[in-house]
Amino acid sequence: MAESQRSRSRTCSSPGGAPVELDDDHGHPPEEEQLELRRGPWTVDEDLTLVNYIADHGEGRWNSLARAAGLKRTGKSCRLRWLNYLRPDVKRGNFTADEQLLILDLHTRWGNRWSKIAQHLPGRTDNEIKNYWRTRVQKHAKQLNCDANSKRFKDAMRYLWMPHLADADDHRRRLLLQTAAQQHHHHAADVVSAAAGMVMTSSSDSFATAESSYDDVGVLYANVHAGEMLLSGGGGDWAPEPETTNQGLWAAAAVSDQSAAAQVTGGGCGQFQDPELSGWVQGFSEGITENFWALEDIWKIQ
DNA sequence: AACTTCCGCAACCGCATACCT
DNA sequence: GAGGTATGCGGTTGCGGAAGT
Numbered sequence: 001m002a003e004s005q006r007s008r009s010r011t012c013s014s015p016g017g018a019p020v021e022l023d024d025d026h027g028h029p030p031e032e033e034q035l036e037l038r039r040g041p042w043t044v045d046e047d048l049t050l051v052n053y054i055a056d057h058g059e060g061r062w063n064s065l066a067r068a069a070g071l072k073r074t075g076k077s078c079r080l081r082w083l084n085y086l087r088p089d090v091k092r093g094n095f096t097a098d099e100q101l102l103i104l105d106l107h108t109r110w111g112n113r114w115s116k117i118a119q120h121l122p123g124r125t126d127n128e129i130k131n132y133w134r135t136r137v138q139k140h141a142k143q144l145n146c147d148a149n150s151k152r153f154k155d156a157m158r159y160l161w162m163p164h165l166a167d168a169d170d171h172r173r174r175l176l177l178q179t180a181a182q183q184h185h186h187h188a189a190d191v192v193s194a195a196a197g198m199v200m201t202s203s204s205d206s207f208a209t210a211e212s213s214y215d216d217v218g219v220l221y222a223n224v225h226a227g228e229m230l231l232s233g234g235g236g237d238w239a240p241e242p243e244t245t246n247q248g249l250w251a252a253a254a255v256s257d258q259s260a261a262a263q264v265t266g267g268g269c270g271q272f273q274d275p276e277l278s279g280w281v282q283g284f285s286e287g288i289t290e291n292f293w294a295l296e297d298i299w300k301i302q
Numbered sequence: 303a304a305c306t307t308c309c310g311c312a313a314c315c316g317c318a319t320a321c322c323t
Numbered sequence: 324g325a326g327g328t329a330t331g332c333g334g335t336t337g338c339g340g341a342a343g344t
Contacts, residue, residue: 040312040338060330061329061330062329063328063330075329075330076315076330077313079331080312080313084312085312112334113332113333114332115332115333127312127313131312134310134334135309139309
């Protein structure tokens with residue numbers, strides 16, 4: 001990507017985002033402003049400025065917002081910072097099994113339409129999903145020696161990984177409910193904390209940056225809230241909110257695929273559309289193959 | 303402890319499209 | 324309709340911390 005590297009070479013990414021010169025863009029801000037523009041990591045002060053300004057005036061009109069707020073940033077940069085990090089409803093932490101399932105399924109449908117996928121995962125940003133895909137999913141594809149966009153990999157996800165995730169999610173829910181039952185004599189707040197702790201554990205996170213202390217509160221609140229929701233479900237009827245459910249997208253497939261996966265792992269041969277994959281997957285069932293253990297390892301990574 | 307490598311994430315870029323005049 | 328500007332999207336990069344040696 002010569003073009004990318006070329007343009008990237010103009011950037012100054014010194015920590016703290018020292019003012020740098022810009023020579024690009026169709027926007028062509030006045031010369032004196034170009035000299036002042038900052039890029040690179042946002043400081044706490046900048047975050048606060050942006051958050052306060054949006055709280056007072058709302059979002060939108062990003063270029064003028066940046067100027068009016070006194071931020072020496074491009075409108076683009078402000079928009080990105082707000083949408084991906086500062087928005088109050090942005091959810092942080094690892095993806096839940098539900099979310100992973102949804103991403104896998106939606107990606108098989110829509111490909112790299114990250115923003116479209118993100119619309120079905122409330123609180124998640126396209127950037128986060130994109131990063132997840134590139135760092136986790138593609139890594140797994142690499143381990144399987146196939147392309148993440150290949151039919152083979154998609155089938156592997158569909159028949160092996162997704163049922164695995166579904167199982168794990170069931171297991172997680174059972175654990176939470178079990179915890180609630182065991183501790184029912186405790187003070188309610190203790191129970192909620194315990195559940196929240198479990199949620200925190202299952203979605204532990206790298207949010208502990210120096211500039212994100214105020215985010216921690218939000219994350220904690222969100223997880224405690226999640227714990228409350230899980231516990232208030234009471235009878236094992238917990239389900240994601242309507243928007244976050246799979247709404248038949250993968251649910252039906254997951255149910256039917258459970259049997260396919262069971263066939264695979266149980267020694268049978270699932271009916272796969274791709275005859276090549278059928279043979280490949282059949283390998284799992286006929287003794288232990290390298291691929292099988294690779295998949296098991298992949299699962300442990302989750 | 304020091305150094306290197308790997309990995310995840312935030313932020314950037316160019317391009318496409320929508321919107322405005 | 325043409326031109327200019329704003330916004331949104333997807334791809335890519337580099338930093339910083341974790342893990343490994």
